[in-house]
Amino acid sequence: MTTEETTQPVADFSGTIWAEVDRALSGVTVRPERGLIDVIAHIPRDEVVTALRRLKTDAALHFDYLRSLTAIDREADGIEVVYHLYSTDKKHNLTVKTTLPTTDLNVPTATTVWRAANWLERETAEMFGIQFTGHPDPRTLLMPEDMTDVHPLLKSHPLAEIEVLQGEGMGYPEEGA
Amino acid sequence: MVTERAREFDTQDLLINVGPQHPSTHGVFRMVLEIDGELVKDVIPYIGYLHRGAEKLCETMDYRQGIGFMDRTEYLAAFNAELSYVMAVEALAGLEVPERAQWIRMILCELNRISSHFMFMGAFGVDTGVMGTPFIYGWREREGIIDLFEEISGDRMMYAYFRPGGLAWDVTTNFKARVREVLKSITQGIKDFDGLFTENEIFVARTKGVGYISAEDAIDYGMSGPSLRASGVPMDVRQDEPYLKYAEIDFKVITGEHGDVFDRYYCRLQELRESVKIIEQCLAKMPDTGPIMPEKMPRMLRTPPGEVYIRTEAPRGEYGVYLVSNGGNRPYRLKVRSACLSNLQALKQMSVGQYVADAILVLGSIDIVLSEVDR
Numbered sequence: 001m002t003t004e005e006t007t008q009p010v011a012d013f014s015g016t017i018w019a020e021v022d023r024a025l026s027g028v029t030v031r032p033e034r035g036l037i038d039v040i041a042h043i044p045r046d047e048v049v050t051a052l053r054r055l056k057t058d059a060a061l062h063f064d065y066l067r068s069l070t071a072i073d074r075e076a077d078g079i080e081v082v083y084h085l086y087s088t089d090k091k092h093n094l095t096v097k098t099t100l101p102t103t104d105l106n107v108p109t110a111t112t113v114w115r116a117a118n119w120l121e122r123e124t125a126e127m128f129g130i131q132f133t134g135h136p137d138p139r140t141l142l143m144p145e146d147m148t149d150v151h152p153l154l155k156s157h158p159l160a161e162i163e164v165l166q167g168e169g170m171g172y173p174e175e176g177a
Numbered sequence: 178m179v180t181e182r183a184r185e186f187d188t189q190d191l192l193i194n195v196g197p198q199h200p201s202t203h204g205v206f207r208m209v210l211e212i213d214g215e216l217v218k219d220v221i222p223y224i225g226y227l228h229r230g231a232e233k234l235c236e237t238m239d240y241r242q243g244i245g246f247m248d249r250t251e252y253l254a255a256f257n258a259e260l261s262y263v264m265a266v267e268a269l270a271g272l273e274v275p276e277r278a279q280w281i282r283m284i285l286c287e288l289n290r291i292s293s294h295f296m297f298m299g300a301f302g303v304d305t306g307v308m309g310t311p312f313i314y315g316w317r318e319r320e321g322i323i324d325l326f327e328e329i330s331g332d333r334m335m336y337a338y339f340r341p342g343g344l345a346w347d348v349t350t351n352f353k354a355r356v357r358e359v360l361k362s363i364t365q366g367i368k369d370f371d372g373l374f375t376e377n378e379i380f381v382a383r384t385k386g387v388g389y390i391s392a393e394d395a396i397d398y399g400m401s402g403p404s405l406r407a408s409g410v411p412m413d414v415r416q417d418e419p420y421l422k423y424a425e426i427d428f429k430v431i432t433g434e435h436g437d438v439f440d441r442y443y444c445r446l447q448e449l450r451e452s453v454k455i456i457e458q459c460l461a462k463m464p465d466t467g468p469i470m471p472e473k474m475p476r477m478l479r480t481p482p483g484e485v486y487i488r489t490e491a492p493r494g495e496y497g498v499y500l501v502s503n504g505g506n507r508p509y510r511l512k513v514r515s516a517c518l519s520n521l522q523a524l525k526q527m528s529v530g531q532y533v534a535d536a537i538l539v540l541g542s543i544d545i546v547l548s549e550v551d552r
Contacts, residue, residue, distance in 0.1 A: 038486065065412075115399075116397060120519075
């Protein structure tokens with residue numbers, strides 16, 4: 001799925017909230033991964049919003065706070081949408097990820113779960129060309145209103161001048177060191 | 178009560194444009210107010226005027242070059258912004274930061290919080306209609322802190338002083354004495370503002386009960402920092418997930434009760450005192466000598482593949498850096514979680530039903546920095 005596919009057969013999730021998450025998400029396809037700080041749960045996109053809502057309403061987990069919502073362009077492997085969740089009273093974190101194929105970039109909106117997702121989704125949508133279906137206000141956020149065909153954070157979008165300058169004038173040290 | 182009175186005078190709706198260049202918008206922020214007489218019926222915010230694509234730029238830069246961009250995302254509290262970024266790189270690269278460097282980082286970040294809050298006090302005074310005094314008072318205190326920053330880092334606002342692994346160079350030899358000197362002036366400055374605002378009947382009448390937001394709404398909108406704590410939610414990254422040396426420090430998380438403009442101001446004022454307390458403890462615990470960088474640092478910093486989301490408590494709330502690496506010497510993806518962006522989302526909730534003049538107060542009370550919103 002990701003370029004650096006974690007290949008360890010059984011990761012150790014002791015001391016994390018994974019057991020609780022697994023219980024709350026019974027019936028949902030979840031693949032856990034142990035991140036540096038937080039547990040990462042990979043969920044297919046048609047189940048992701050259901051899962052997020054369950055994570056929010058579950059009494060023991062109570063992920064009532066959406067820290068951040070963004071995406072990563074993995075080029076040939078599609079685009080990952082990343083949700084960082086937090087619980088303001090239980091004080092624990094979870095990262096939820098869902099992968100979209102590059103040919104079909106849409107995912108249901110999370111604004112129905114947290115209102116915080118509204119602007120974050122608008123930003124992610126314009127930066128990556130992802131459609132958040134059911135979004136109440138699908139305008140651009142940071143980009144000009146009429147620039148809906150340019151998605152700057154895609155890896156295919158060039159950062160022309162800087163690359164040229166660094167390649168020639170500034171001698172950007174890529175190898176060696 | 179306000180809305181009922183207004184119904185008697187139902188007037189034609191009017192759209193007025195505030196900004197993008199308007200003193201009360203604290204930068205280049207534009208909002209369209211739909212008003213009925215003096216009452217705000219709807220707020221449509223427009224942002225993005227300061228979007229420079231820092232995240233994309235960082236993808237093309239070496240890890241150390243990215244520090245400068247972080248400064249420019251949050252120019253009023255650049256140390257706090259740098260901190261999240263270098264901590265993210267350190268977490269991925271597995272760098273151990275020497276103890277002395279951690280104490281210095283803490284002192285500088287707290288001082289930066291103080292300077293940022295003083296800036297807020299001054300600007301907020303202007304929003305409430307006091308044109309001169311608080312602004313000058315705020316800037317006077319901030320100036321002392323910024324002079325100290327200049328002595329240490331060589332720059333007044335864009336420090337680029339933290340490095341993955343530690344600090345760029347050691348602090349000046351009279352660092353502790355200078356910090357104590359600045360703290361003395363700050364303590365007096367806090368007293369001044371307490372007298373100028375908190376005990377000022379006009380100020381209190383103007384701000385109490387205005388721009389209310391409930392704890393549930395504030396959490397749902399993803400607000401953070403003093404703006405959230407004013408609604409009574411004791412959420413502070415320094416306390417909940419201590420980083421640097423915050424676990425060894427004794428401090429109180431300030432919360433408000435009413436979630437109105439006054440509480441958002443008053444939380445910040447009390448936070449100033451807490452920051453002074455934190456710095457005093459840091460000064461007592463900080464070793465006078467010792468390394469500020471790990472002994473062995475690679476010339477070219479590379480990180481193993483992986484990702485990390487680092488959050489720290491900046492003056493305006495949670496400043497998060499989500500760093501994804503694919504094993505190179507630059508970020509594969511860098512996302513800056515802006516506290517102001519999320520705080521700003523709740524602007525509509527807080528302003529609708531208020532008077533136009535109060536909508537300006539509400540905007541001032543969440544203390545936005547547009548460069549952080551737009552990045």
